[in-house]
Amino acid sequence: MAQPAYQRNTNVSVQEGIEKKQKNVKKTFIYFILMIYALVNTYPIIWMVINSFKNNIEFSKKPFSLPEVWQFENYKTAWKTAHLDTYLLNSIIVSVSAVILTVFLGALASYFLARFSFKWGKYIYTFFTFGMLIPVHATLVPLFLLMKNLGLLNTHVGLILPYIAFNLPITIFILVSFMKSFPLDIEESAIMDGCGVFRIFWHIILPMTRPALATVVILNFINNWNEFSFALVLVNDESLKTLPLGLANFAGQFTTNYGAQMAGLTLAIIPTIIIYVLLEEHLVKGMTAGAVKG
Amino acid sequence: MHLLSQKKWPILIGLAPAIIVYFLFAIIPIVISFYYSLMDWDGFTKMTFVGLANFKEVFNDPIFWQSLKNNLYVLAASVFGQVPIALFFALLLNRKLKGGKFFRTVGFMPVVISTVVISLVWGMMYNARIGLFNQFLKIIGLEQWAQNWLGDPKWAMVSVSITIIWQFVGLYLIIFLAALQNIPQEIYDASEIDGASGLKQTIYIVLPMIWDTIIVAVILCISGSLRTFDLIYVMTSGGPGHATEVMAMYMFDKTFSSTRYGYGSAISLCIFFFSLALIYISNLILRRKTV
Amino acid sequence: MKKFRILSFLLVVMLLSLTACSGSSEQSSGKSSDDSEGKIELTFWNIWTDPSPQNKASLKQVEKFMKEHPNIVIKQQNIPHDQYKVKLKTQAAGKQLPDLIQVWPGAELKPLVDGGLVQPLDDIVSNWDSLITNKDYLKDYQISGKQYAIPANVTPTSVVYYDKDMLAKVGYNEFPKTYEEFKTLIKKLKDSGTIPIALGNKAQWVLQSSYISTIGDRLTGSDFLKSVLETGKKKFTDEKFIKAVGIIKELADMGAFNDDFNSIDNNQHRDLFISGDAAMMIDGAWSLGPVLEAAPNKHIGLALFPQVDGGLGDPTAVSAVTGTGIAINSELKGEKLKAAQEFLKAFYGEDYYKNLMKADILVPANIEPPADISPQLKEMAELTSKKIAPVYDATLPTEVTDIINAGLQEVTLGTMTPEQLAKKLQEAVDKQK
Structure with a gap:
C-alpha cells in the first residue's frame, strides 16, 4: 500500500500541522463509524455461533448471554439431523455448476446486449428483466409439472436448470449495465488487429468486467446455496437433496431444536464466506493493485 | 453504430443458450402460472375456467390492498434506506484504508447469513420483555419509548423494514463498489487539480459516473421489495393480524394453505404488473435527471 | 489472480465431480432396482x-x-x-x-x-x-x-398446564372450577409478579387450536361447528360464540399473557412455562413430553379450561383431534x-401404541398401559377421556381457519371486535356454499 501523502512531507509547517491534525480527526471519525458498522453487521453471526452451544431453555430465556453449559453435541446432532454429509456435497455440486453456467451464459449474452446494436436487442433485454418480477412460489406447480414431463424430476440437472433460468435475469441486468459503461473505442483497436467477436469477449471484455463478475458470482452462489422451494418440490431422492432442506429438519410440528439449528446454520455459512473472501479482491481490483496486474 | 453489428450469427450464438434456458425454465412456468389465474383450481380436482373472476376478487380483497401497502412501505424503506446507506459506505470503503478488506467483508455479511438467523436475532432484539432495544431505552432513561416492536400493529412494519434495510445494504454495497472500480484514477486526480475534493468531488464527479448503477440499484429494490417474502414470513408470519402481510406471502398462503392456485396466480400477476409499472415510473424520473 | 486461478481450478474439479457423481448415482440407482427384483x-x-x-x-x-x-x-x-x-x-x-x-x-x-x-x-x-x-x-x-x-395418537389441543408450587404460593391448592375464579387466580398471580399464562401466538394457530376450540365449546356446545357448516341452523354470529371470543379478549386485556405474546412462538411460550417465568400455559398434549423432559422435577398440574357461566357445553369436554x-x-x-x-x-400394532405411550403420547388404542409410563400421562389420559370436542382447524375449511387465526390475533390487539370477527367468519362460511 502506498504511503499517505502527508507522511511524505518532511518540513512540516504550522499550516500543514493543522491540516494533518484535521486529517487525523477525520480518519478517527471514519474508523469510528466503520467500527460501529462492523459491529452491527457481525453481531448476528456472533450471536448465531454463541447460541449454537445452548440448549433450548437457555436459548429462549437468555438469548443474549453466553451459554452456562456449552453444548458441543449440538454440532453432532446438527450434522445428523440435517444430513450434512450427503446434502452438503449435493449443495456444492448444484450451486457451483449453476453459478458457473449462469455467469458464463449471462456474461456472453450481456456482452452482445451491451456492446452491439441490433434490432431486437432492447426487447431481449427487457424480456430478461421480466424474470426479476415474478414471485418464485407462483412457478412451483407449473415448474414441477414441466420437470415431470421432461423426465427431469429427481435429478441434479433438474435443479440446476431452473437455478440458471431464475438467476439469469439479475446476472444479465447487472452485467449489461456494467458493460455499457465502457467507452466504445475499446474494441475498435482489437478489431483493427483482426480479433474475432468471441476473442474480444474473452480477452478484453471479461477481464474488464471482473468486479461485476465477482459480484454476480457471489450473488448467484448465495441464491443457489440458500434456495429452498425448488429443491423441496423437484427432488425426492434422499441422496440428491440439498442443504437448505436439511436445515429445515430442526423444526418439528410442535418443537424446534434451536441450539442444533444454529449449529447447522453456522456450518452452512462457512462455504459462502470462503467464496466471498476469495472473490473479494476482484470486487475492488482497481484499488488493490491497478487494473492490469493479475 | 458498431463495426461488428453487421454480422448476425455471432449474436445469435451468443444469445441463444441463455435465451433457451431462460425461456424453457423461467418463462414457460410463469406463463402457465398466468394461465392458472383464469381458472378455479385446487390442485386436486379438475380445473374450471372462470375468466377474470379471480382478478375481480383480488381487487375487492382488503387484505390484498393492505399487503400492497406494506410492499410499498418496504419499497420506500429500501430505496431511501438501503441505497443511500450503501452508497455512503461504498464511497467510504472505496479508498485506501487500513483494514478496508475487513470492513468490506463485514459489510457484506448480512447478505450471507441465513434468514432464519436474522429473524431470530432481530426478533429477540425487538422482544418486548427481554429485547435489547427496550432494555437499552430503559438504561438511557427513555423507558416511555419502549414498544412492543413486533407485536404492535403500529410498529411491526417499521421494525420489519429496519431489519430488511439492514439485511440488504451489503448487496448494494458490493454493486456500488464494483461500479466505482470503473472510474479511472485519472478522473479523481484531474478533479483534484481543479480544486474539487471531498463532498464536491463526490457529488459532481463520482455520482454522475455511477448514476446508471444507482438506477440499477433502484430497480433491484423495486423487484426485490415487491417480492419480499422470506424474512417477514419467518419473523412475523404476516402478523399481528395482517399488519405485516405482503403480497408474495399472501399469494403463498392462498396457493398452498387454501390451495387456490387460480387466486394465487392472479395475485402473482398483479405483483408482476405493479413492479413493471413502478420500474417504468422510476426510469422516467431517474433518467430525466441525468439529461 | 493466483487466488482466482485456484478458485477456477476448484470450480472445474467440482464440475467434474458433478458429472462423475451424477453418473455414479445413476449407476447406483440402477443397481438398487436390480437388487430389489x-x-x-x-x-x-x-x-x-x-x-x-x-x-x-x-x-x-x-x-x-x-x-x-x-x-x-x-x-x-x-x-x-x-x-x-x-x-x-x-x-x-x-x-x-x-x-x-x-x-x-x-x-x-x-x-x-x-x-x-x-x-x-x-x-x-x-x-x-x-x-x-x-x-x-x-x-x-x-x-x-x-x-x-x-x-x-389422540391429541387434546387444549390442556391447562400449571405449576403447582406457584399456584400454592398465591393460595390455590386446587385448580379453579369456574371461569370467574380462574380470573381471580390470574389477578393474584399477576400481582405476585409472575406471568399468569404463557402464550406465543406468533404463528396464529395457538389461540385457535388451544383456546377457542375448547373455550368455544364451553359456551356453544359440541354440535355448534357442525350445525354452522352443514345445516346452517347456527351461525358464527351466535351470541355464545361471540362471548367465547370475548373471553380471549378479556384474558388479553387483563394482562393474563406475557407482553410479547404476539411476537413469540409456541416453542418460546413453552420455555417460559418450563423456566418458571409463567405459572400456567394452555397448550396441546404435545407439550407434555418436552415439558417433562426439560423440567423433570417441576410439580406440574393438569386441568381443563374451567366452566363458564351460561355456557351450553360440557365442562369436562376437551377439544381433541387424532393424528x-x-x-x-x-x-x-x-x-x-x-x-x-x-x-x-x-x-x-399394539407395540407401537405402547412405545408412543412411553413417549408421553396419548393413543386411541384400548390397551393396558405399560408399567413405566409417566404419572402425568396417566393424569392427562384421565382428564381428557371424558368428552371430545372438535378442533376448529380440523373441522373448518382452510379459508375460514385462516380468517379465525388472524382474527383472534386482531381481537387480542383490539383492532377487531369479537362481533366483527364473528361476522367475517359467517360471511366466509356463506361464501363456501
Missing part, C-alpha cells in the same frame, strides 16, 4: 425429521416392519411439517404422490379424497376392531362413511396394495 418397494412420506421421542418410535416401527418383511422395502422421505404440506400439494397437482402418505384429518384429508388420490381402507379396517374399541377415534379419518387412515394417519395412494393395485395394507396392519 422380486422385492416390492413402497414409497412413504412423513414428517418425522427431528429426533423427538414420537418420531423415533415411528421410525423404529418402520424398521421393524422391514426386518420382518424382507420382501418389502419402505422407501421413506422425511420432510419437516410446514414444508411437507407445500410439497404434498405440489405433487398432488401433478398426480405424483407416493404410495403411502402421512395425512391429517378433516380439512387436510378431504381434498385428497375429493381428488380421488387416496383409497379407503374399508377392507382392512376390521383389523383394529379389538385394538381401537372407541369408534369415535376413527371418525376424524372418515369421509362420507369411508375410513382413509388409522390414527396413531399420524397414513393413507394409501389410490393408484396402488394388486401386490403393491397388499404390501401397503400389510404395512399399515403391522405399523399400527
Whole structure:
C-alpha cells in the first residue's frame, strides 16, 4: 500500500500541522463509524455461533448471554439431523455448476446486449428483466409439472436448470449495465488487429468486467446455496437433496431444536464466506493493485 | 453504430443458450402460472375456467390492498434506506484504508447469513420483555419509548423494514463498489487539480459516473421489495393480524394453505404488473435527471 | 489472480465431480432396482425429521416392519411439517404422490379424497376392531362413511398446564372450577409478579387450536361447528360464540399473557412455562413430553379450561383431534396394495401404541398401559377421556381457519371486535356454499 501523502512531507509547517491534525480527526471519525458498522453487521453471526452451544431453555430465556453449559453435541446432532454429509456435497455440486453456467451464459449474452446494436436487442433485454418480477412460489406447480414431463424430476440437472433460468435475469441486468459503461473505442483497436467477436469477449471484455463478475458470482452462489422451494418440490431422492432442506429438519410440528439449528446454520455459512473472501479482491481490483496486474 | 453489428450469427450464438434456458425454465412456468389465474383450481380436482373472476376478487380483497401497502412501505424503506446507506459506505470503503478488506467483508455479511438467523436475532432484539432495544431505552432513561416492536400493529412494519434495510445494504454495497472500480484514477486526480475534493468531488464527479448503477440499484429494490417474502414470513408470519402481510406471502398462503392456485396466480400477476409499472415510473424520473 | 486461478481450478474439479457423481448415482440407482427384483418397494412420506421421542418410535416401527418383511422395502422421505404440506400439494397437482402418505384429518384429508388420490381402507379396517374399541377415534379419518387412515395418537389441543408450587404460593391448592375464579387466580398471580399464562401466538394457530376450540365449546356446545357448516341452523354470529371470543379478549386485556405474546412462538411460550417465568400455559398434549423432559422435577398440574357461566357445553369436554394417519395412494393395485395394507396392519400394532405411550403420547388404542409410563400421562389420559370436542382447524375449511387465526390475533390487539370477527367468519362460511 502506498504511503499517505502527508507522511511524505518532511518540513512540516504550522499550516500543514493543522491540516494533518484535521486529517487525523477525520480518519478517527471514519474508523469510528466503520467500527460501529462492523459491529452491527457481525453481531448476528456472533450471536448465531454463541447460541449454537445452548440448549433450548437457555436459548429462549437468555438469548443474549453466553451459554452456562456449552453444548458441543449440538454440532453432532446438527450434522445428523440435517444430513450434512450427503446434502452438503449435493449443495456444492448444484450451486457451483449453476453459478458457473449462469455467469458464463449471462456474461456472453450481456456482452452482445451491451456492446452491439441490433434490432431486437432492447426487447431481449427487457424480456430478461421480466424474470426479476415474478414471485418464485407462483412457478412451483407449473415448474414441477414441466420437470415431470421432461423426465427431469429427481435429478441434479433438474435443479440446476431452473437455478440458471431464475438467476439469469439479475446476472444479465447487472452485467449489461456494467458493460455499457465502457467507452466504445475499446474494441475498435482489437478489431483493427483482426480479433474475432468471441476473442474480444474473452480477452478484453471479461477481464474488464471482473468486479461485476465477482459480484454476480457471489450473488448467484448465495441464491443457489440458500434456495429452498425448488429443491423441496423437484427432488425426492434422499441422496440428491440439498442443504437448505436439511436445515429445515430442526423444526418439528410442535418443537424446534434451536441450539442444533444454529449449529447447522453456522456450518452452512462457512462455504459462502470462503467464496466471498476469495472473490473479494476482484470486487475492488482497481484499488488493490491497478487494473492490469493479475 | 458498431463495426461488428453487421454480422448476425455471432449474436445469435451468443444469445441463444441463455435465451433457451431462460425461456424453457423461467418463462414457460410463469406463463402457465398466468394461465392458472383464469381458472378455479385446487390442485386436486379438475380445473374450471372462470375468466377474470379471480382478478375481480383480488381487487375487492382488503387484505390484498393492505399487503400492497406494506410492499410499498418496504419499497420506500429500501430505496431511501438501503441505497443511500450503501452508497455512503461504498464511497467510504472505496479508498485506501487500513483494514478496508475487513470492513468490506463485514459489510457484506448480512447478505450471507441465513434468514432464519436474522429473524431470530432481530426478533429477540425487538422482544418486548427481554429485547435489547427496550432494555437499552430503559438504561438511557427513555423507558416511555419502549414498544412492543413486533407485536404492535403500529410498529411491526417499521421494525420489519429496519431489519430488511439492514439485511440488504451489503448487496448494494458490493454493486456500488464494483461500479466505482470503473472510474479511472485519472478522473479523481484531474478533479483534484481543479480544486474539487471531498463532498464536491463526490457529488459532481463520482455520482454522475455511477448514476446508471444507482438506477440499477433502484430497480433491484423495486423487484426485490415487491417480492419480499422470506424474512417477514419467518419473523412475523404476516402478523399481528395482517399488519405485516405482503403480497408474495399472501399469494403463498392462498396457493398452498387454501390451495387456490387460480387466486394465487392472479395475485402473482398483479405483483408482476405493479413492479413493471413502478420500474417504468422510476426510469422516467431517474433518467430525466441525468439529461 | 493466483487466488482466482485456484478458485477456477476448484470450480472445474467440482464440475467434474458433478458429472462423475451424477453418473455414479445413476449407476447406483440402477443397481438398487436390480437388487430389489422380486422385492416390492413402497414409497412413504412423513414428517418425522427431528429426533423427538414420537418420531423415533415411528421410525423404529418402520424398521421393524422391514426386518420382518424382507420382501418389502419402505422407501421413506422425511420432510419437516410446514414444508411437507407445500410439497404434498405440489405433487398432488401433478398426480405424483407416493404410495403411502402421512395425512391429517378433516380439512387436510378431504381434498385428497375429493381428488380421488387416496383409497379407503374399508377392507382392512376390521383389523383394529379389538385394538381401537372407541369408534369415535376413527371418525376424524372418515369421509362420507369411508375410513382413509388409522390414527396413531389422540391429541387434546387444549390442556391447562400449571405449576403447582406457584399456584400454592398465591393460595390455590386446587385448580379453579369456574371461569370467574380462574380470573381471580390470574389477578393474584399477576400481582405476585409472575406471568399468569404463557402464550406465543406468533404463528396464529395457538389461540385457535388451544383456546377457542375448547373455550368455544364451553359456551356453544359440541354440535355448534357442525350445525354452522352443514345445516346452517347456527351461525358464527351466535351470541355464545361471540362471548367465547370475548373471553380471549378479556384474558388479553387483563394482562393474563406475557407482553410479547404476539411476537413469540409456541416453542418460546413453552420455555417460559418450563423456566418458571409463567405459572400456567394452555397448550396441546404435545407439550407434555418436552415439558417433562426439560423440567423433570417441576410439580406440574393438569386441568381443563374451567366452566363458564351460561355456557351450553360440557365442562369436562376437551377439544381433541387424532393424528399420524397414513393413507394409501389410490393408484396402488394388486401386490403393491397388499404390501401397503400389510404395512399399515403391522405399523399400527399394539407395540407401537405402547412405545408412543412411553413417549408421553396419548393413543386411541384400548390397551393396558405399560408399567413405566409417566404419572402425568396417566393424569392427562384421565382428564381428557371424558368428552371430545372438535378442533376448529380440523373441522373448518382452510379459508375460514385462516380468517379465525388472524382474527383472534386482531381481537387480542383490539383492532377487531369479537362481533366483527364473528361476522367475517359467517360471511366466509356463506361464501363456501
